[in-house]
Amino acid sequence: MSRPRILVVGAGIVGLCAAWHLQRAGAQVTVVDRAGPGEGTSSGNAGAISQGSVAPLAMPGVLKSVPGMLLDPKGALHIPPRAWPAALPWLWRFVLAARPERVQDIAEGMSQLLAGAETRHREILREEGAEELLRDEGQLYLYRDAAHLAKDESAWALRREYGQRTEILDRAGIEALENGISPDYTVGVFLPEQGHILNPLRHARVVARGVERLGGEIRRAEVTDLVTENGRVTGIRAGGETLLAEHVVLAAGTWSRDLLRRIGLDVPLIAQRGYHVMIPDPGLMPRRPLVPADRKAFVTPMEEGLRVAGTVEFGANDAPPSPRRAALLLDDLRKLLPGARAEGAKPFWMGHRPCLPDTLPVMGPVAARPGLWCCFGHGHLGLTASAPAGAMLARAMLGPPANTDLSAFALERFA
Structure with a gap:
């Protein structure tokens, strides 16, 4: 069976953890961002892993x-x-x-997202030989x-x-x-x-190297549009070329809203x-x-x-x-x-x-645009939530079926 091609838009720590889990679960992943891995907001966070927040x-x-x-x-x-x-x-x-x-309700959703966050981070770092971080x-x-x-x-x-x-x-x-x-x-x-985390930028780079070690690709290019065909998202435009895939994961932080608006969707x-x-x-x-x-x-x-x-x-x-x-x-x-x-x-x-105003991120499939998945809006807890969010998203996309219901994080709650 062929490996599903997945494009991850955003090389911050959230996008990188999603890509790591997706690649590890058997997908063929390409991460695309105009900056290098972790060089945006992820490089400057406070370093706290706050799974109880x-x-x-x-x-x-x-x-x-x-x-x-x-x-x-x-x-x-x-x-x-x-x-x-x-x-x-x-x-x-x-x-x-x-x-x-x-x-x-929000606390219940955050509890599902953050439960075991430190264990999920340690899982990645252990496999990449950087547990000291x-x-x-x-x-x-x-x-x-x-x-x-x-x-x-x-x-x-x-x-x-x-x-x-x-x-x-x-x-x-x-x-x-x-x-x-x-x-x-x-x-x-x-x-x-x-x-x-002792060094957020080094941490992001460790995860990025892990994506590549597992067979994924990190590509540096500015994503300008999501490509649609008959209502389905089939790829992205980046660096002047069109990249196609079975699924696109939008993990572009605050820039996610601009890309969604170009296909007729909006989030606060x-x-x-x-x-x-x-x-x-x-x-x-x-x-x-x-x-x-x-x-x-x-x-x-x-x-x-x-x-x-x-x-x-x-x-x-x-x-x-x-x-x-x-x-x-x-x-x-x-x-x-x-x-x-x-x-x-x-x-x-x-x-x-x-x-986002209710603290919960947007995570999961977009009903109005098949082929598009979201993983953004983690606010002040982006570092903490990145590893568990990546694991949850990978299971929802590729299986085995997760116990966690992603409906609390759906984009459609803002309709």
């Missing part, structure tokens, strides 16, 4: 804090004036997703006091409901885990079963731009990701130094980055680890998180 962004408690964040010029959320026309309809859907019954030291969220923690209790309760193990720490407990944390933080939530996908700064020699290196809850930032130890990643900024793919947003991350570091050195920080980085 089932609580959607649209929690009622978060909604109450949004106005304050928008009014604070140094807040973790920023919507530039030029971004408001696109942001308003998205924010309305975001509000609707915060209804209690919808929150429970995944470190198991947990994650530590930090709060100023008990009242500060109480504001997030609904999200933590939801995580615990779906099996997230948490340990509440006092100041002595924090100091037993990490040195140098500001005394302003007196309460911690330790997640012992969550890990992190928006770019939430994130920034990071990398400090090669901070003088103080934590053992695990630290998350100051008042700043929504991740401070992560990596091979190349200390990465401070965060902020949420709405903006188009072609809008210029804001140095002021990046500078806020250095302020966050000083407030969290006052003894760390920020001198010598590398030039800041900015990337586009592909976010």
Whole structure:
């Protein structure tokens, strides 16, 4: 029996993990992207593997804090004036997703997606001989006091409901885990079963080499269109040529919406731009990701130094980055680890998180366009979800039949 030809549009970590699992399951896969493997948004993530993060962004408690964040010029959320026309309809859907019954449905979907995420990542890395990239030291969220923690209790309760193990720490407990944390933080939530990746770009390249080792192809070209024939998606146009296949997997992050629009489909996908700064020699290196809850930032130890990643900024793919947003991350570091050195920080980085208003990604077949499969919109959890999403997609496409129903992630939910 011939091997099905599958084109994967997008060489970020989501597309690469999908390609790895598809190639391993017996398909003939070609990954196409204008950039090299992992060189887009995947290279700049915070490195966290957060398999317990089932609580959607649209929690009622978060909604109450949004106005304050928008009014604070140094807040973790920023919507530039030029971004408001696109942001308003998205924010309305975001509000609707915060209804209690919808929150429970979203958490159920995220639990199905993220269950065993670290095991799935370790599976790939072990087969590719790079298991050292995944470190198991947990994650530590930090709060100023008990009242500060109480504001997030609904999200933590939801995580615990779906099996997230948490340990509440006092100041002595924090100091037993990490040195140098500001005394302003007196309460911690330790997640012992969550890990992190030491180098997201190297990680993506390892997966890409695995795709090639298994017999797949990585091709560098800009994808300009999806090719259709009698309503069916039969290929793509990339680099001035037409590539045909039995199936096309769209995993192009925030650029997925543009390609879908060209074949008459639309999804409320928006770019939430994130920034990071990398400090090669901070003088103080934590053992695990630290998350100051008042700043929504991740401070992560990596091979190349200390990465401070965060902020949420709405903006188009072609809008210029804001140095002021990046500078806020250095302020966050000083407030969290006052003894760390920020001198010598590398030039800041900015990337586009592909976010949908209900937190759930779009995954699975597109009923209106046979031959087209989607795997995008994983938002702030793209790294975590990439390996399990790739495994789920491969089983749905090639078998054996999966226990997980992909209907919760269907594009048609936005019809």
